[in-house]
Amino acid sequence: MRITIIGNSGSGKSTLARWLAERESATALDLDTIAFEPGKIAVPRPPDDALADVGAFCETHDQWIVEGCYANLATATLRYQPTLLFVDPGVEICLENCRNRPWEAHKYKSKAEQDEKLSFLLDWVGEYYSRDGDLSLAAHEQLFDGYDGPKERLLTRPSPNFEPPA
Numbered sequence: 001m002r003i004t005i006i007g008n009s010g011s012g013k014s015t016l017a018r019w020l021a022e023r024e025s026a027t028a029l030d031l032d033t034i035a036f037e038p039g040k041i042a043v044p045r046p047p048d049d050a051l052a053d054v055g056a057f058c059e060t061h062d063q064w065i066v067e068g069c070y071a072n073l074a075t076a077t078l079r080y081q082p083t084l085l086f087v088d089p090g091v092e093i094c095l096e097n098c099r100n101r102p103w104e105a106h107k108y109k110s111k112a113e114q115d116e117k118l119s120f121l122l123d124w125v126g127e128y129y130s131r132d133g134d135l136s137l138a139a140h141e142q143l144f145d146g147y148d149g150p151k152e153r154l155l156t157r158p159s160p161n162f163e164p165p166a
Contacts, residue, residue, distance in 0.1 A: 031068025
């Protein structure tokens with residue numbers, strides 16, 4: 001099993017990746033962990049370093065799930081012919097999920113620090129549909145539409161029993 005999951009922040013990518021990884025005994029990679037300097041969520045890593053890490057991850061694991069908002073990093077997985085899942089449940093679900101998000105210890109030193117950034121996150125999530133660039137709906141649609149391999153666009157909140165297309 002090889003799966004790449006893209007979508008807006010709060011869409012359910014990480015939750016779906018966790019469910020699938022647990023069920024299928026696959027190794028999961030959250031692209032946030034390689035897009036930024038360790039322990040510095042606001043300090044991006046050099047793009048070539050992050051791309052190299054994606055390739056190394058895909059080469060190292062037989063069964064994997066890669067998830068994140070970064071179209072350029074997700075694109076680097078496509079040469080391995082994964083199933084591409086585009087999670088797009090709409091802005092209201094994404095905002096609700098962000099408001100209810102548990103503490104992400106790999107990104108923030110505390111739940112309080114994470115909560116301090118919630119207002120910024122909610123604004124950023126809402127801008128997904130109109131912004132340009134790698135972290136936008138337009139970039140995700142372009143990646144999805146251009147991929148010839150197995151793929152599915154999920155327009156509802158993923159569930160624990162979701163079965164990806166073969």
